[in-house]
Amino acid sequence: MNNHQKGAKASYIALAVFILIWISGTSALHRFTKETFAEFQAPALQIVSKGGDLARYWELKSRSNEELIAASRDLARINAALELRIHSMDDIRRENTRLRENARYTANSEFLTVVARVISRDSSSWWQKIIIRKGRTDGIRPGSPVVFSNRVIGRVSAVHLNISEVDLVTSPTFRCTAFLIGDEKRRIVYVRGDAANSLSPNKAKVTAIPIDYNPPTGQPIKVLTTGLGGVFPSGLILGEVDGGIRMSTDDNYKVADLNPAKDLNMIEEVSVLVPQYPTAHEILLAPSEKIKLEEFK
Amino acid sequence: MSSDDTLEKISVPSAPITPWRMYLIFTLFAVGFIYIFCGLFYRQLIQSQDLIDQANLQSETIVWRPPTRGKIVDRNNVTLVENRVRWSVKANLLGLEGEIDREYRALVKAEKAKESTIKINYEILHQEARVNVLNRWLKKIWFVIDASNQKKSPSEKKRVKFLADSPERQVNVTALAKHMRDSRIFKFTLISDLTFPELRNQISDEEADRSVARFIEQFPVDGPITIESDMIRSYPYGSMACHTLGYVKDTNQLPNDFDPNFEISFKKLSKSKYTGKIGAEGLEQTHDYTLKGSSGWERWTKTSAGYKRELLESYPQREGSQVRLSLDVNIQLAAEKALTAIKDNAGNPLPSAAVMLDVNTGEILAIASLPNYNPNRLASKVTIKYFDEIQEQGGWMNRATQGLYAPGSTYKLITAIAGMRSGKIDYDDILDCGRSLWIGNHEFVEHEPYGFGQVDVEKMLAISCNVWNYRVGLMVGPDLLAQEARRFGLDKTLLKTNPNIMGAENTSQYEIPSPARKMVIPDANFKRSVGQGNWTSGDTANTSIGQGFILTTPLHMACFAASVARGETRTTPTIFHDPLRIPYHEDSRPIGLNRNQLNAIREGMVRCVTEGTARSIQIPGFQFAAKTGTSEYFKNGQKAHLAWIIGYAPAKNPKVAFAVLVEGQNDTNTWGGVTAGPVGQAMVKEWLNSKNKQSEE
Amino acid sequence: MSVLWAWFFLILATYPWLFAADLVSSTLASSGLNYFITGAALIAPCRRLKRWQAVLFAGCVGFMFEAYRPIPNGTVAISLVTLAILLGNYRSYLRTSLGMIQAAVVVNAAAAIIWFTASAYLCEAPTDIYNAIYQAALQGTLSGLVGLIIIMPLATTQNWIMDLMGVPSAQDLL
Structure with missing residues (x-):
């Protein structure tokens, strides 16, 4: 048996040990690793985005009087x-x-508005997110809604030092409640991002539409936030129902596809609505060592 | 060795094969071939169809498309029963396995550290670990729902206050144990309905939805706790008219509206047992067929892993039809509000009932019974606890149609009509009525210490004179009295389904389940049949004021009032609204009184309101007719009073008739005019309101 | 500079490539496809670096890919480390250019399918399993293709850095 073979054997054992350590490791270790590598890459993202701004500046400078x-x-x-x-x-x-x-x-939902530029977009079948150029130092906190004028873009899912990740409306990790226009009883429906197909437009899903809901004729069916959940202010546009409302195959209500309000992959600038007080969502997301549930009771 | 040698060696047979051996081998082969051939022939040609079917069965599956139950609306198309989305919070126990395991190990460690001599019961510790972990999650869930960390508007505060003692703040330990026993691979329900049906009508619908919205928007998405939604029956007015509307319960009985072939294949193909909803009380039960619609289904081929692959055939579901009731929500609400206001000494509403009918058509505008129940709390699951609670209060009984009571002084109308029809007395005859009447050696007293003196029919009805009735009752005799009561149908079962209207598919016999059938109009035969001996004059006197053996229901008395209002003998009540209905009252005859006599009866009832026993419930500027009654009954072996009022409105050209009954307790002061009267007044007022509104429109 | 730090400088040299791939993904975000080259980036280092260095390199590259993506923590890093160990143990196959190209296609596609599946796990389980498989295959094929195109320029950059650091050439090993 030569050295190479010995080394191969040792490497497999080392791998097994490493996997064991990783799995049994605390979530703090996982978080730390993730955060380190995220911060490692952050400057590059910043530079590219700022470079883009600079290019735009020079482009404007070249305009005629x-x-x-x-x-x-x-x-x-x-x-x-x-x-x-x-x-x-x-x-x-x-x-x-x-x-x-x-x-x-x-009012319990006083928001602090932070305007942020979009650095990069990242999407696959299972997630759609954007990275914005504002982070913890700018006061952004996880769970904050992200809007563009009166349209919902998504929600902050993770915050780093100078950049933040935003889950788009079409991302399966996004969910919120909504009203459909024309429903006088204002019954809530459930909006959530949908696992998309590559090479086809991203959509969200609207479910739990009451059977007797009659959409107004001759105009697109708008989907608006309820403002009941304590995250999104009420009356923001989530999007429009795309392709009509149909009966669900599994449940006894109707469902529909939602076309997001804005072409989420083209957007350049967004506003983050940071709530004045931490929401329950934020507290639950925070690492347990930092904030104890009881403190807020 | 050369190659020739080799060839030679091989070509030389070791031993010659004799022909018979060859034949044997051939025969064996031939038999084998024939066997295989026959087998193949049998399998491929004869058995083929069966085998194909079998293969199909293994690779097919049936998917149910349950129908939507029809709505129930009132006469003005206000929705009384509909379907709504139920949101429930569930825990994926498989996903929690790791956390439960950690908790379990900690518990075992703690237990061992105690060094007690008692043997550790690991099963109990495991269950405890599960409960602890789920409770921890529930705490987080409630933290989100309550918005504990945020400022709240007054309506939100109200919601949180109502939810403060929700039983779902802690894990239901018995339910969890049952879940682990029966269905551990499924998700465990932590909160069965996030809109909390017990809060309906206490807070606004939008506020009720806030718990759902808060959970969806604020509870972390990824994790073992999920939210699920389905449709359930919803009663927007809560307990209103619950006895009429009924509720739904789970059933695993396959709906019988399929072709038989499908049912057979369903049984073969369906892995899961059918679960659906079936009406359990009220109209939900009697009109289940109309309301339920019919299920659809889809036949799919499936992959070996059980996923759906290809749709073979499908059959669409058909939505249940809408049922339109004759009830008027406003009058119904007014009646129930007025009934609820009548409290016993402990502050609980007394058992009671109220009915209001359209005089001409017999359509029921309001029919209420207390105690009642909230069908919303039964919509997702009929819990034994709530069922027993209703049972204990007596809430299952529809007192308006099923409660049998002595009608008391309201029966004096019958005595008066019998007196005049038999010719023993006329409308203007005056009887001298003292403070009592001796019959045999028993004194029958007036309710007024000094008597009423000179009394005619009109005055009798206004002041409800007992002695007048004793005397007329004795003059008429028990047989004629009973005959008169029967003529008005006080012993006839009401609310029978009209086969001409409802169509043949409705198999239920009654419009509302099991109306009373054992009404009693007493006579000599009856008394003997119940073993109470011979009929006496005292019995006649008792019957003449609506006491004694006589038993009937509030609905009967409302129909009777409507009949008197129309000057006829019968009113056929119905719970269904038909704007084009041609009034038809089965077996109804003219009342058989001349104009003066009928006027005397009607005038007496009007005077009852203007100056008599019901004067406390006058409505300024509006005249209506009523007759009060207070009858004695025995509750727990002691005397108590039933308060009655029946009547119609307006006094001229009557449109609606009503009857109200309140069951007094041993320690309550319950009087016809004072106790039951306000309920009648409230219903009449509300009817006037809605009439005015309609005429404005 | 010591050869010991070769892996680190290799990461710095490789990062622009990875970042460029992310930018391409970003501009083509509406397609929902990721231009994944992380797998292909393993080939040249595994061919020349010592095993532990290759493993460190693979782990860091994996964690970098994960940093902004909702994937169960460490999945990509661990799978890349595994792939790096495998590559290191069969490095004789990587001596020729053809071997490298083949390895790049296979490793890149395999790693892509692994992260795609892992992230599907975090997303609520896709209901349509056939579609999920189709999507994974699409992403895998694309990654294979990207690996095929990118491996030569990428490996050239990485080799240049390793030459600078004085890492022995592949031929000298074994």
């Missing part, structure tokens, strides 16, 4: 319109605060 003048003229118009809107919004906000004070009900 005429173009810039035209653009700034357009912007000024939009600005004026928006300013008007801000005024009316202020009134509404004041009214809202007054009513809340009267009702002695302070």
Whole structure:
């Protein structure tokens, strides 16, 4: 028996030992490893994204003055319109605060909005996610909803130092409740990402649609967040029902496919709505050593 | 050695083969071939069909497409019974195996550390480990549902408060033990319905959905705890009209609406036993056939691993049909609210019943009975605990159709009608009514200490004079009195299914299950038959004021009031609404009184409200007719009172008739006008409201 | 620089390739396909590095792939380490270019199918098993193809680094 063969035998034994150690190892070890390698790669992601920004900057710099003048003229118009809107919004906000004070009900879902650029997208049949350029240092916490204007993009699934991972609406790990427009009784339906097929558009699934739900005719069936779950504010658009509502094959209700509100693979910038207080979801996701359940009771 | 030598050696046979041996071998081969050939022939041509079938059976499977049960709506198409999504939280015990194992080892270690002499029962420790682990998860689940860490709006606080003592905060240990015994490969249900049916009508539907939304959006997705959804029966008004609507329970009886061939193949192919829902009470039971629809199915070929491969044939399910009731939700709610307000000394609602009918058509607008039950709590599973609880309270009984009671003074209408029809007395005859009447050596007293003096029919009905009735009863005699009661159908079973309307497929005999059939209109024969001896004048006197042996139901009395309102003898009640219904009352005849006599009866009932025993329930600006009653009965060997009121409204051109009964207890003050009256008043008021609303529209 | 650190510098040299593959996946995200080259990246190092170094390299590359992906912790790392050990023990097959190309295709496809299956495990079990197999096959085929294309430039880079570090050539081994 030569050295090579001996080494081969030893390597298999070493492998078995390593697998054993890994399996019996604590979750802290797993987390640590994962976090280390994630942070190791983070700078590269940052650099590429910043490089993209730089390229865009130089591209803009090369524009002619005429173009810039035209653009700034357009912007000024939009600005004026928006300013008007801000005024009316202020009134509404004041009214809202007054009513809340009267009702002695302070909002439980005050969000801090963090705008973040998308660095990269990653999708397979089993997950669809994006990586954004804001992380723990920017105050982002796991479980926070991610939106673009009034559309739901997804939800933060993991937070690193300077970058975060976001599960898209179409990812099977995403789930939330919704109302369908035209349902006067406002019965909740269940939206969850669907394991997609490669080379075909990603979809989410809407289930538990009541049998007697009649979609409004002549317009797309919009799916809106309920605001009941304490994560998403109410009335955000999750998407539209795609291809009609059909009877479920296994259960006694209807199901439908959901086309996400925005082309999730094209999106460049998103807003993360970070709740002021940690949600139950966040507390449960946190490593048990850090936050004890009882502390919040 | 040359090659020739070799050849030579081989070509020389070692021993010659004799012909007979050859023949034997040939024969054996021939027999073998023939055997194989026959076998193949038999298998391939004769048995082929059977074998193909068998192969198909092994590679086929049946998938059920259960139907959706039909809705039940009221006369204005308000939904009374529908189907809703039930969300349940389940634990995958296989996924929890590791955690349970760790807990188990810790428990064993702790147990061994005690060094007690008692032998460790490992099975119990294992169960304890399971319970501990599941309880830990439940704590997390409730943490999410309760939003313990967040500020809450008042409605949310209310929800959390109601849920504070939910039994599902802890693992149901017996259910877990049963689960481990019978179905350990399935998921274990931790919370059977996240919308918590016991909260229905206590908090808004949207608030009830909040628990579901919170769980879905906040509980971590990956893990051994999952949420599942299915459709169950839902009663949006909770316990309202529960006796009429009924509830559904599990059945494993295959629905019998298939062709027989399919049923046979189902039995062969189906691995799982059929489970479905079947109506258990009320209309859910009597109209199960209409409501249930019919199941569909799909026949699939499957792979060896059991996955579906190809759809061979399918049969679509058919949704159950809708049933439209004659009930009016508003009147029903008003009746139940008014009934619930009548409390005993301990603060619990008294057993009671109320009915309101459309005078012309006999359609039932409201039919209530207390105590009742909440069918939502029975929708997912009929638990023995809740079943017994209802049983103990007497909530299963529909007092409006099944409760047999002495009608008390409301029966005086019959005595009066019998008196006038027999010619013994006329509408304007006046009887002198003192403080009592001696019959034999027994004194029958008035309910007023000094008597009423000069009393005619009208006054008698207004003030409910007993002595008048004793005297008229004795004049008429027991046989005629009983005959009159029978003429009004007080002993006829009601709510029979009308075969012309409901069609032949409905096999149930009654519109609502088992209405009372043992009403008693007493006469001499009856008394003898129950072994109580001979009929006496005292019995006649008792009967004339609706006491003694006489027994009937609130529904009968409501029908009687409707008949009087129409000036006829019978009213056929029905629970179904038909906007085009042509009023038809089986065996109904004209009441047989002349105009003055009938007027006297009606005027007497109006005066009962304006100045008589029911004056406390007047409705300003609106006139209606009523007759109160307070009869004695024995409860636990002691005297108690039944409070009655029957009547119709409006006084002129009546549209609705009603009857209310309240079962007093030994220690309650229960009087017809004071106790039952407000319920009648509430129903009439609500009817007026809805009539006004309709005319506005 | 000591040969001992060869594995680390090899990772630094390989990382741009891995990152580029991620970027390609990112821009083609709507296809739902991953341009996976992690398996192919094992071939050249396993051919020349000492066994423990190859194993370290494979483990790190595996963990890097896992870092941003919902895969049961360590699955890819462990399977890559296993593959690296196998490659190391049969390195005689890797001496020729043809052997390397074959190994790249097979190892890349195998590793891709492993992570694809492992991540399916975290996603609620796919209901349609045939579709899942089809998807895995699609991803596997693509990865095989990518391995075939990428192995030569990738191995050239890696060999260049190993030459710089003074790692003995494959021919010298055994």
